[in-house]
Amino acid sequence: MAVFLLRRLLLAIPMVLGVATLVFLVLEVAPGDATARYAAPGVAPEALEQMRRNMGLDRPAGERYLRWMGAMLRGDFGVSLSRNEPVREVLAQTLPNTLLLSATALILAFGGGILLGTLQAVRAGGVVDRGISITTLLFYSMPSFWLALMLILVFSVQARNVWDWPFWFPASGMVSLDHGFLGSREQILDRIRHLTLPSVSLALVLAAGIARYMRASLLEVLSLDWVRTARAKGIPEWRVVVEHAMRNALGPVATLFGLYLPVLFSGTVVIETVFAWPGMGKLMVDSIFQRDTPVVLAAAFLFALLVIVGNLVADLLHALLDPRIRPAARAR
Amino acid sequence: MREDRRRLAGPGGALGRAAVRLVPALALLREGRVWSGLLLLAVPAGLLAVAVLRFDRLVPFVVSGAMDQRLAVLTLVVGLVSSWWMAERGRRRLPLEGGAGPVGPRPRDPLLRAFLGMPTGVAALVVIVLFYLTALLTPLLAPFDPAMQGDLVTGRLLPPSRDHLLGTDQFGRDQLSRLLYGARISLVIGLVAVTVAVTLGTVVGAVAGYAGGWIDAVLMRVVDMVISFPRLVLLIAIVALFQPSILLIMVILGLTQWPHIARIVRGEVMSVREREFVVAGRVLGFRPSRVLVRHVLPNSLAPVVVAATLGVGDAIVVEAILSFLGLGVRPPTPSWGVMVAEGRAHMLGAWWLAAVPGMAIVAVVLAFNLAGDALRDAMDPRRRT
Numbered sequence: 001m002a003v004f005l006l007r008r009l010l011l012a013i014p015m016v017l018g019v020a021t022l023v024f025l026v027l028e029v030a031p032g033d034a035t036a037r038y039a040a041p042g043v044a045p046e047a048l049e050q051m052r053r054n055m056g057l058d059r060p061a062g063e064r065y066l067r068w069m070g071a072m073l074r075g076d077f078g079v080s081l082s083r084n085e086p087v088r089e090v091l092a093q094t095l096p097n098t099l100l101l102s103a104t105a106l107i108l109a110f111g112g113g114i115l116l117g118t119l120q121a122v123r124a125g126g127v128v129d130r131g132i133s134i135t136t137l138l139f140y141s142m143p144s145f146w147l148a149l150m151l152i153l154v155f156s157v158q159a160r161n162v163w164d165w166p167f168w169f170p171a172s173g174m175v176s177l178d179h180g181f182l183g184s185r186e187q188i189l190d191r192i193r194h195l196t197l198p199s200v201s202l203a204l205v206l207a208a209g210i211a212r213y214m215r216a217s218l219l220e221v222l223s224l225d226w227v228r229t230a231r232a233k234g235i236p237e238w239r240v241v242v243e244h245a246m247r248n249a250l251g252p253v254a255t256l257f258g259l260y261l262p263v264l265f266s267g268t269v270v271i272e273t274v275f276a277w278p279g280m281g282k283l284m285v286d287s288i289f290q291r292d293t294p295v296v297l298a299a300a301f302l303f304a305l306l307v308i309v310g311n312l313v314a315d316l317l318h319a320l321l322d323p324r325i326r327p328a329a330r331a332r
Numbered sequence: 333m334r335e336d337r338r339r340l341a342g343p344g345g346a347l348g349r350a351a352v353r354l355v356p357a358l359a360l361l362r363e364g365r366v367w368s369g370l371l372l373l374a375v376p377a378g379l380l381a382v383a384v385l386r387f388d389r390l391v392p393f394v395v396s397g398a399m400d401q402r403l404a405v406l407t408l409v410v411g412l413v414s415s416w417w418m419a420e421r422g423r424r425r426l427p428l429e430g431g432a433g434p435v436g437p438r439p440r441d442p443l444l445r446a447f448l449g450m451p452t453g454v455a456a457l458v459v460i461v462l463f464y465l466t467a468l469l470t471p472l473l474a475p476f477d478p479a480m481q482g483d484l485v486t487g488r489l490l491p492p493s494r495d496h497l498l499g500t501d502q503f504g505r506d507q508l509s510r511l512l513y514g515a516r517i518s519l520v521i522g523l524v525a526v527t528v529a530v531t532l533g534t535v536v537g538a539v540a541g542y543a544g545g546w547i548d549a550v551l552m553r554v555v556d557m558v559i560s561f562p563r564l565v566l567l568i569a570i571v572a573l574f575q576p577s578i579l580l581i582m583v584i585l586g587l588t589q590w591p592h593i594a595r596i597v598r599g600e601v602m603s604v605r606e607r608e609f610v611v612a613g614r615v616l617g618f619r620p621s622r623v624l625v626r627h628v629l630p631n632s633l634a635p636v637v638v639a640a641t642l643g644v645g646d647a648i649v650v651e652a653i654l655s656f657l658g659l660g661v662r663p664p665t666p667s668w669g670v671m672v673a674e675g676r677a678h679m680l681g682a683w684w685l686a687a688v689p690g691m692a693i694v695a696v697v698l699a700f701n702l703a704g705d706a707l708r709d710a711m712d713p714r715r716r717t
Contacts, residue, residue: 137702149686157680
């Protein structure tokens with residue numbers, strides 16, 4: 001196990017280096033440099049040249065690359081141009097919010113997807129199966145921003161103003177304006193209400209894919225010999241499915257975790273922007289409009305880092321749960 | 333035999349034969365394939381109806397000097413001629429004028445038959461064809477100029493009515509016309525992005541899978557790195573550094589999609605590489621490039637077709653997302669993503685402005701996803717029913 005852990009960690013290091021290199025390459029290929037922001041009719045070319053020297057932009061590409069990599073690995077992302085704060089601090093303020101949103105969405109997506117997929121597999125070929133199939137494919141084809149807007153339309157705009165429903169969900173932000181004046185129970189409730197629509201619209205798109213996978217995986221397991229044996233022994237059907245088959249069907253579904261992390265974070269960027277959720281995705285989009293390149297690049301790097309770390313954790317968990325993986329890793 | 337020939341030549345003599353040659357759907361109808369015949373017949377019938385009803389706009393449509401318009405006409409002509417030619421070629425195998433061999437419905441390609449046997453696949457295909465025709469014929473179909481603004485006092489944010497079937501937007505522009513023109517953006521972006529992705533992905537995947545060893549290891553690590561970035565995050569970072577334009581969006585959409593294609597091609601090439609006919613090619617002393625291009629690749633591309641079909645839907649969604657965020661197509665160019673973004677400000681009074689373009693996206697993307705699924709099922713002998 002220790003060998004496996006070490007191996008997996010060692011594999012992650014070149015990935016991190018590669019991702020930092022990719023960001024550097026994108027920056028290199030792009031037209032203009034960091035001084036372009038200050039170029040204006042009144043600014044002397046000599047001043048820009050001086051600035052370039054101060055920032056080390058006149059150095060050869062190799063040296064700049066090494067400096068860049070060193071800075072990235074130390075977590076030194078420079079200073080935000082629009083906020084005059086170290087990029088690191090700006091990111092540190094938004095990262096927890098992004099993690100909260102994506103973790104909630106991930107739990108909802110896997111919970112819902114596994115449940116739906118199981119329902120489909122148990123009733124394979126029936127009306128329920130086909131109905132869920134079509135519904136999930138419909139959600140799978142929806143652009144997340146549009147789904148989010150439609151949820152806002154129904155559950156906050158119309159429900160509150162037109163239909164006068166007894167419940168509605170806020171459409172933006174993490175907390176209400178009067179959050180500070182609420183009691184501690186109301187505060188938690190307020191946060192959950194704000195979290196509902198963003199996480200649901202993120203989860204719906206993901207759950208659709210997970211349900212498809214779960215259905216196929218469970219169908220395959222249910223056709224195996226030992227499932228027939230279990231049934232022949234007289235074990236109730238629900239126990240056969242839940243205790244015997246599902247446990248074995250979940251293995252392949254768990255690998256989806258790694259595959260879906262990039263999809264999840266792509267969705268987070270959009271959903272945070274739509275719901276004005278103060279996370280890294282919204283920060284990234286806002287920074288583009290403020291021409292704040294250091295923040296954009298650092299956020300991109302951090303998102304990729306999150307994916308790599310998430311994959312690492314997923315692999316380790318998988319190895320802990322499934323002993324078959326470990327010897328295979330050693331043999332490699 | 334003679335009777336057969338007469339039946340196939342059909343009534344109407346020379347005129348009928350000419351009609352059958354010109355409209356292959358008629359041949360299908362006569363063979364007794366009523367549904368597929370009617371479905372195919374709908375395309376020329378629809379084109380004819382549009383041409384007659386919009387006769388006044390037909391000449392400007394064909395001779396317009398605008399670049400996108402010329403491309404549209406060219407695509408339309410090439411598409412029609414090639415589909416007619418394919419149908420005609422298939423029909424010609426019938427010994428119509430007294431050749432040898434059995435007379436009757438030509439046996440269809442098993443893949444095509446499996447695909448056409450799936451109702452979802454056929455429905456998806458119909459939607460896709462409709463989408464492409466709409467996009468190409470937009471100037472004939474759109475009731476108004478998409479850029480024409482209405483009266484800013486009385487013509488803004490009108491609800492759907494007889495004049496404006498989908499209402500008007502915040503500048504009084506006709507929403508239906510904008511929706512139709514928006515289809516063009518989605519069509520072009522989907523096609524170009526997927527072409528870039530498939531080309532690059534096939535080359536990288538084929539080289540990695542066939543060469544193996546360190547070349548494979550290096551190329552696949554690059555693929556891993558690009559995939560580690562959430563796609564949208566990478567796109568946003570690139571857009572932030574470059575001047576956004578439609579061309580840039582198309583290219584970078586392709587450049588962020590190729591790793592997935594490369595993975596698929598690599599796996600496929602690795603399994604085909606060990607088959608007997610490839611080994612035979614190597615033993616015969618063919619150059620590796622020839623074995624790869626002529627023998628391995630043609631037998632590895634089936635899953636790529638599926639991935640490309642799904643990829644078109646993907647590209648359309650991602651373009652809509654970028655345009656929605658204000659990082660893709662710029663207003664006033666009507667793109668579906670831009671239209672949803674603009675409708676967002678009027679959700680309380682005119683919710684349909686944001687809802688309808690989104691539905692168009694869902695319909696087209698769903699069609700591509702269904703078609704991709706149906707193709708996959710058709711190619712998998714185990715799933716054929």
